[in-house]
Amino acid sequence: MAISYEWRGDFDNVAVDALHAEGFGGAASGVDWVARVRRYSLGWVCAWEEGELVGFVNVVWDGGVHAFLLDTVVAGGRRRAGIGAGLVAEAVRRAREAGCGWLHVDFEDDLRPFYLDACGFRPTAAGLIAL
Template identity: 70%
Template sequence: MTITYEWRGDIDNAAFDKLHAEGFGHPLEREDWRARLHRHSLGWVCAREDHCLVGFVNVAWDGGVHAFVLDTVVAQHVRSSGVGAALVGAAAEGCRAAGCEWLHVDFEEHLRSFYLDACGFKETAAGLIAL
């Protein structure tokens, strides 16, 4: 298995929609992901196996020194092989190159080990308001 990673890689809406639906357990949305990413994101990382999209992470930002990991997703058949951690690592490099000083992430409890152990995030206090 050879996986390649690309910062701000080209997004095929149908392929990304399929990966996102698989990873987050929802129906296909037929969203214009490419336009959304270009409008709102500092960058993103695409993971591909033989030119097929198998992983993705989005990086939003505040326009300054803070960036935020969103929507980390890996295709079922390559999970637990290091693809997710490599995606986040490539995202961190892209953020560093863009002049960011901080990379933030929120996660559900079952993802604690992935983000803190595999990706190297440090635990911090944070707050959330459900809207």
């Protein structure tokens, strides 16, 4: 099946909420994803397969040269098929087109091969405070 990627595409809150819950563990939260991304994001990428949402990534930004990936997620049955890398590649392209000079991502150690090898990010030193 062919995967299509859509920048700033229309999506259903329930579908993204379910995808997010599956990908990150836990129950659906009832978040209004549409309102969230429209308020805070440079854009987002939806991955579609035969009309079904199978992947999503949110690209937030500072309004200048820094953009950040959040909520990269692929449906469980479709992982390891290149969909996540496709989502990130489209996000990179669109952030570059918007004039961003940097695209940041935070991830846990088990995702290093995905972000560094499959997506081309390079490791950097960073800091984090758990709130």
